[in-house]
Amino acid sequence: xxxxxxxxxxxxxxxxxxxxxxxxxxxxxxxxxxxxxxxxxxxxxxxxxxxxxxxxxxxxxxxxxxxxxxxxxxxxxxxxxxxxxxxxxxxxxxxxxxxxxxxxxxxxxxxxxxxxxxxxxxxxxxxxxxxxxxxxxxxxxxxxxxxxxxxxxxxxxxxxxxxxxxxxxxxxxxxxxxxxxxxxxxxxxxxxxxxxxxxxxxxxxxxxxxxxxxxxxxxxxxxxxxxxxxxxxxxxxxxxxxxxxxxxxxxxxxxxxxxxxxxxxxxxxxxxxxxxxxxxxxxxxxxxxxxxxxxxxxxxxxxxxxxxxxxxxxxxxxxx
Amino acid sequence: xxxxxxxxxxxxxxxxxxxxxxxxxxxxxxxxxxxxxxxxxxxxxxxxxxxxxxxxxxxxxxxxxxxxxxxxxxxxxxxxxxxxxxxxxxxxxxxxxxxxxxxxxxxxxxxxxxxxxxxxxxxxxxxxxxxxxxxxxxxxxxxxxxxxxxxxxxxxxxxxxxxxxxxxxxxxxxxxxxxxxxxxxxxxxxxxxxxxxxxxxxxxxxxxxxxxxxxxxxxxxxxxxxxxxxxxxxxxxxxxxxxxxxxxxxxxxxxxxxxxxxxxxxxxxxxxxxxxxxxxxxxxxxxxxxxxxxxxxxxxxxxxxxxxxxxxxxxxxxxxxxxxxxxxxxxxxxxxxxxxxxxxxxxxxxxxxxxxxxxxxxxxxxxxxxxxxxxxxxxxxxxxxxxxxxxxxxxxxxxxxxxxxxxxxxxxxxxxxxxxxxxxxxxxxxxxxxxxxxxxxxxxxxxxxxxxxxxxxxxxxxxxxxxxxxxxxxxxxxxxxxxxxxxxxxxxxxxxxxxxxxxxxxxxxxxxxxxxxxxxxxx
Numbered sequence: 113x114x115x116x117x118x119x120x121x122x123x124x125x126x127x128x129x130x131x132x133x134x135x136x137x138x139x140x141x142x143x144x145x146x147x148x149x150x151x152x153x154x155x156x157x158x159x160x161x162x163x164x165x166x167x168x169x170x171x172x173x174x175x176x177x178x179x180x181x182x183x184x185x186x187x188x189x190x191x192x193x194x195x196x197x198x199x200x201x202x203x204x205x206x207x208x209x210x211x212x213x214x215x216x217x218x219x220x221x222x223x224x225x226x227x228x229x230x231x232x233x234x235x236x237x238x239x240x241x242x243x244x245x246x247x248x249x250x251x252x253x254x255x256x257x258x259x260x261x262x263x264x265x266x267x268x269x270x271x272x273x274x275x276x277x278x279x280x281x282x283x284x285x286x287x288x289x290x291x292x293x294x295x296x297x298x299x300x301x302x303x304x305x306x307x308x309x310x311x312x313x314x315x316x317x318x319x320x321x322x323x324x325x326x327x328x329x330x331x332x333x334x335x336x337x338x339x340x341x342x343x344x345x346x347x348x349x350x351x352x353x354x355x356x357x358x359x360x361x362x363x364x365x366x367x368x369x370x371x372x373x374x375x376x377x378x379x380x381x382x383x384x385x386x387x388x389x390x391x392x393x394x395x396x397x398x399x400x401x402x403x404x405x406x407x408x409x410x411x412x413x414x415x416x417x418x419x420x421x422x423x424x425x426x427x428x429x430x431x432x
Numbered sequence: 433x434x435x436x437x438x439x440x441x442x443x444x445x446x447x448x449x450x451x452x453x454x455x456x457x458x459x460x461x462x463x464x465x466x467x468x469x470x471x472x473x474x475x476x477x478x479x480x481x482x483x484x485x486x487x488x489x490x491x492x493x494x495x496x497x498x499x500x501x502x503x504x505x506x507x508x509x510x511x512x513x514x515x516x517x518x519x520x521x522x523x524x525x526x527x528x529x530x531x532x533x534x535x536x537x538x539x540x541x542x543x544x545x546x547x548x549x550x551x552x553x554x555x556x557x558x559x560x561x562x563x564x565x566x567x568x569x570x571x572x573x574x575x576x577x578x579x580x581x582x583x584x585x586x587x588x589x590x591x592x593x594x595x596x597x598x599x600x601x602x603x604x605x606x607x608x609x610x611x612x613x614x615x616x617x618x619x620x621x622x623x624x625x626x627x628x629x630x631x632x633x634x635x636x637x638x639x640x641x642x643x644x645x646x647x648x649x650x651x652x653x654x655x656x657x658x659x660x661x662x663x664x665x666x667x668x669x670x671x672x673x674x675x676x677x678x679x680x681x682x683x684x685x686x687x688x689x690x691x692x693x694x695x696x697x698x699x700x701x702x703x704x705x706x707x708x709x710x711x712x713x714x715x716x717x718x719x720x721x722x723x724x725x726x727x728x729x730x731x732x733x734x735x736x737x738x739x740x741x742x743x744x745x746x747x748x749x750x751x752x753x754x755x756x757x758x759x760x761x762x763x764x765x766x767x768x769x770x771x772x773x774x775x776x777x778x779x780x781x782x783x784x785x786x787x788x789x790x791x792x793x794x795x796x797x798x799x800x801x802x803x804x805x806x807x808x809x810x811x812x813x814x815x816x817x818x819x820x821x822x823x824x825x826x827x828x829x830x831x832x833x834x835x836x837x838x839x840x841x842x843x844x845x846x847x848x849x850x851x852x853x854x855x856x857x858x859x860x861x862x863x864x865x866x867x868x869x870x871x872x873x874x875x876x877x878x879x880x881x882x883x884x885x886x887x888x889x890x891x892x893x894x895x896x897x898x899x900x901x902x903x904x905x906x907x908x909x910x911x912x913x914x915x916x917x918x919x920x921x922x923x924x925x926x927x928x929x930x931x932x933x934x935x936x937x938x939x940x941x942x943x944x945x946x947x948x949x950x951x952x953x954x955x
Contacts, residue, residue, distance in 0.1 A: 162553055187555030197550025201568050210554050259554070 113138050114159070114267065114299060119168035121154050128154045130323035131168070136316075138266075141300040143314035145307065151323040152303045156269055159301065160189045172267060187214055190260030190298075194272035196252045198244040204255055205240040211263045222262075229258045232294055250281040254288075261294055268295070270302045274309065286312055307350055311357040319343055331358040336429045356387035359425065361403050367421035368403075368411050379404035386422065390415075443614040450603075455622050457598035460663020461517070462585040462626075465524030467656040469581060473529050474574070477536025478562065487537060494530040502527070502588045506595050507708070515676075515704060515712045517663065520589070520597035527588050528581035535577025539570030572638055579634035586627040590619070594705035596676055596712070598663075600626075602703045608857040609680030611883045616859075672952060676704040676718035680858070684882055685892060687722065687928055690744035697949050706827055710735070710789075713933060720948065725929045726778055726829065728785030735931040739944040747925035748878030749903050752837070756915045758871035762820055764845045766919060769872070771808055771840055772833075773920035781829065781924040788828040795828065799835035810843030817846045823861050823870035824853040833874040833922070858883045866914055876926050877918070880906040885913070899925065 114136040121129040129151040136142045144152035157163040159170060161182045170177050177185050198207050205226060212222040230237060233254045244252055253274065260268060274282045289295065290313065304310050310317050311331045318328040319342075327339040335351075335358050338344040347354055361368075362382040379402040380392065392401045393415050400412045413421075444451055480487040497505075505526065509519030543566050551565045567574075593601030603619025606612070637652075681687040682703055691697040699720065704712065710729040712718045723730060725737065725747075752769050759766050776784070784802060787793045803809035820841055824830035831853055838849045852870050855861035858879055864870045881887050881895065881902055887909075895902045903921065910916040930945055942948050 160553055162549065183555045183557055185555075186553055189553075191550070191553035193546055193550055193553075195544075195546045197544075197546040197553075199547060199551070199565060199569075200544075210551075210556075214555050214560075 113171075113173060114301070115169075115171040116155075116159075117169045117171075119155065119158060119170065120166045121151075121158060121163060122166055127323050129158070129165070132320075132323070132325055133168075134318055134325060134328055136299055136301060138299055139297055141302060141313060141315045143302045143304055143310035143317045144320060145304060145310045145317050146320035147305060150320040152305075152320050153271055155320075156271055156301060156303045159267075159269055160186050160191060187211055187263065188265050188267075190263075190265040190268040192253075192256050192260045192268070192270040192273040194275045196244070196256035196276070198252060198256060198259070200244055203241050203243055204247070207244065207255060208258050208262050210259060215263060225262055225264075226258075229261060229294075232292060233258055234288065248281075249277055250285060253277060253285060266297075266299060268298045268300045270300065272303055272305070275304070275306070282309075289313060307347060307354060308357065311354050319346060332363070334358075353387065355422075355426075356390065357385050359386045359422065360384065361386065361389055362405065364418070364421040364425055365405060365411075367424040368413050369417055370411060378402070379410050382406070386418070389418065440614050440617050444618050447603075447618060451618060451622065454598060454600045454602055454619070455626070456662040458586070458589050458600045458623065458626060459659055460661065461520060461524060461589045461592055461597060461599055462582065462630075463656055463659035464517075464663060465521045465589075466528055466578070466582055466585055467653070467660050468521070469525040469528035469532055470578060470656070472525070473532030473577075474536055476529075477533040477574075478540060480533070480537055481540045481566075491530075491534055491537065494533050497526045498530045502591050503594065506591060510595060510708050510711065514715065514717050515596045515708060516702070516717070517592075517597045519595055520592035520599075524585050524588055524592070527584050531577040531580040531584070532574075533577075535573050535580075536570065539573030539577075540566045542573060543569045575634065575638045579631060579638065582630045582634060583627050586623060586630060590623055593679065593703050595708055596702040596704035596718075598703070602679060602682075605705070605857070606679030606683050606703070608859045609678065609883070610683045611859040611862060611886070612683065615683065673699060673719035673948075674717075675699045675701045675720040675722075676709050676712055677701055677722045678706050678709065679703055680883070681722040681928060684928075685889065686745055686878060686882060691930075691945070694742050694744050695945055695949050697945065697952070699948075699952055713931065716933070719932060719936060721931050723929055723931045724829075725927045726781040726785060726924055728782055728787065728789040728828065730931065731782060731786050732790030734934050736934045736937050737929040737931055738937070738942065738948060740929070741944040741946050745928045746878065746902070747899055747927045748876045748881075749899055749921035750833075750874055750876050750924060750926050751903075751921040752872045752919045753865065753875045753880070753910065754872035754917050754919060755865065755868070756911070756917055758820070759917060762818060762845070762847055762871075765820060765841070765847070765871075768840050768844045769837060770920050771844070772836060772922055774923045775806055775808075776802075776923045778924045781926070784832055785829050788832060795831035795835045799832050799839060802832075803836060803839055809839065812839075812842040813844075813846060815842065815846030815848055819848045819850050820872075821850045821852060821870040823855055823864055823873035824851070825858070825861050825873070826854045826856045829926070830874060837872075837874075865916065874922070875918075877902045877906045877921075878927065880910065880918075885909050 116135070117133045119129055119132045120127070132151070132155055134142070144155055146152045154163055158165045161177065165178070199210070208226050208229070209222050212225065226240070227237075235251065235254055235258070239247060239251065244255065247255070253276075257273070274285055277285065286309070302310070302313060314331070316328060316330055317334055318325045319334060320326065321342060327334060327343050331354070334343060335347060335355055338347070360382065361380070361384050364386070365382060380389065382403055382405045384403070389401065389403070400414045402410055402412045404410045476490060480490050502523070505523045506519060509523050513519040513522060547565060547569065548561065551561045556564065589599050590601035590604055592599045593605055600619040600623045603615050604623070607615030607617070607619065677688055683689070688701070704718070709718070709721045710723065710727070710733050713721045713735060714733040723735070729735070730737065754765070754769070784798050787798045788795050800809060822834050822837055824834040834851055834853050838851060841847055841849050852864065855864055861873050862884055865873060877899070881892065885906065887895075891905070895905055903918065907918040910918060930948070932942065937943070940951055942951055
């Protein structure tokens with residue numbers, strides 16, 4: 113668990129981070145969201161002491177990290193950078209093996225771990241002897257992720273990890289990212305300026321402005337219970353899409369009609385968000401999709417029924 | 433003696449031993465200084481990437497060092513470090529510092545910030561970040577700096593011969609003094625080749641891929657050290673005394689060649705420039721030097737001239753050599769220049785030289801004082817009808833004479849004067865004259881005979897009977913060959929002389945050159 117309290121960092125006369133406090137539970141993904149200059153990256157970098165805070169405290173698993181040896185601390189925290197930061201003079205294998213080498217793992221253990229990660233990240237073994245410049249942007253980013261994960265750190269810090277990728281590649285990696293079981297166990301703090309990315313990947317979002325957290329909460333909380341106009345305006349532009357992303361089928365469950373035509377397609381989980389559910393209509397070309405809740409109740413619903421449920425759900429939300 | 437007709441290849445083959453020795457010394461000088469420069473420059477360059485506030489200062493100082501003319505820098509070194517390899521190496525390393533520090537700094541600051549951040553974030557210590565990330569990635573830039581420094585050093589190392597550190601400069605400056613093109617080329621071509629070869633080899637190292645550089649970094653210091661050691665390969669044979677001769681003296685019949693053939697003198701010899709030779713003798717760096725009999729420093733540094741008992745240094749007249757077309761263009765010129773004829777005796781010239789060389793009076797002041805005393809001085813008429821161009825070689829006596837002629841021409845005629853003083857050697861000043869860059873300069877009949885006309889040995893031996901026969905021969909030949917006229921002699925004789933410190937000569941009972949040889953041969 114990460115516990116941050118009253119963090120302050122001043123550069124010259126500007127307060128980059130102005131008294132930030134938050135907690136992240138084990139296995140949770142928190143997105144620090146905001147425009148450039150809002151202090152989100154500075155906050156992130158204080159967590160592995162790339163930047164030393166002026167005041168405030170940071171505890172990771174009840175240990176005050178400001179009292180730890182910074183190098184030992186960093187070896188235990190995975191870090192993924194926007195432009196991947198791979199060493200251009202190291203091969204892919206050497207890049208991934210940096211932290212194991214610092215931790216003085218033996219070669220067999222390192223090799224075993226690298227092979228394991230390669231499979232999980234859909235990387236080819238042939239890439240191991242290549243240099244980063246010989247790979248595509250998506251591949252480089254996966255290797256950056258492998259490098260951060262190799263020593264299996266409980267905490268992962270990600271600074272705009274997908275910012276340098278094109279939209280298609282980014283969407284693909286987002287999918288892989290969510291599917292990777294290796295990440296599900298980790299406590300992740302993700303910095304992004306991309307609202308959609310935050311909504312798609314994070315359990316909770318801390319929306320920042322001028323060095324402060326304006327609101328922290330689940331995507332739905334931010335969307336439907338914005339604390340002030342700043343939050344509302346920030347999300348306004350892509351509102352509909354964000355809502356589709358934020359609302360899960362389980363949220364709409366009570367508004368969905370029971371019964372309906374049973375089809376043979378497999379039932380989908382109610383943990384699915386509305387956006388993904390809508391996509392199913394496109395892929396399956398069926399009139400209806402089936403969803404199954406945690407109590408194994410199955411409902412078959414059509415596109416129109418889904419949209420009607422959404423409209424009902426919206427009217428029940430507290431007015432903005 | 434007639435080396436001009438000998439092909440360059442022949443000269444180089446004949447001098448192969450010397451050439452090899454000088455080349456090895458040259459490579460050695462270049463790489464010793466380079467090695468030390470890397471030892472200093474690399475850590476300093478790294479340090480200023482950590483303390484950026486100091487980078488301006490450090491790079492500024494290294495930049496200023498770079499702008500000091502090489503000869504001047506070598507000159508500064510002599511009072512501190514004497515002559516020989518030490519000051520040369522220090523001067524060279526100072527030149528090599530800037531490119532090495534600057535490229536180390538640029539290379540390391542140029543490493544992608546994301547990569548550096550990744551290295552730190554992964555838990556590398558500062559030292560690990562430097563060694564595993566910054567240095568390998570900055571290596572191509574650092575190597576480019578070392579490459580620049582190498583080429584600079586190969587070039588500047590030619591000047592090391594001025595302060596007796598050897599190298600290919602011995603041939604180059606000897607050749608310039610002796611008007612011997614083959615000799616210049618025998619030094620200049622290998623020096624240029626060295627620069628090109630090292631530049632090429634280092635460009636290959638630079639292009640090696642990242643992997644191989646890791647290995648190259650380890651062998652580079654070893655290789656540098658090996659190359660540095662070359663300097664010590666041609667270590668000269670030892671002898672009880674050390675002689676320092678000018679490049680010109682080394683190659684002249686009335687110089688070292690005569691000492692060897694007529695006296696059979698064998699002495700450990702280093703080549704050194706006229707400018708620092710006397711000082712080195714006074715400071716006991718050298719025991720025997722080749723000087724000029726009228727040199728003021730003879731008196732200043734308490735040196736004594738060894739008696740030339742076999743007469744290999746015949747006395748020569750000093751007189752202005754003028755272009756014939758200049759004499760036609762400026763009808764009053766000959767008469768004016770001849771005002772000085774016969775007025776300066778040996779002792780007067782020595783006294784005048786003493787004033788400039790030792791009392792550090794300006795040549796202009798010494799010249800004016802003399803003319804006033806001789807009642808020859810007249811106020812500048814501010815003439816505007818044509819400009820007479822005066823040349824001079826690069827030592828005190830010539831500056832004084834050039835000043836005197838300037839004042840005489842300005843005072844007695846309506847001509848204006850442009851001086852091109854300090855032309856570095858007989859070849860340069862003589863070429864300037866024949867190519868119509870100057871109208872006249874003071875020359876010595878012996879130099880005209882041996883260095884310019886390159887008269888055959890037989891003729892020289894016949895002429896050495898008297899000063900006048902030399903003067904007549906030179907006058908006749910110069911008109912015939914170059915359309916240049918020797919005016920009337922100024923009066924003093926300037927001849928080569930071997931000199932020692934008075935005290936040492938007395939202790940060793942050396943009065944003549946034969947005494948010197950006897951002392952050296954005795955066990």
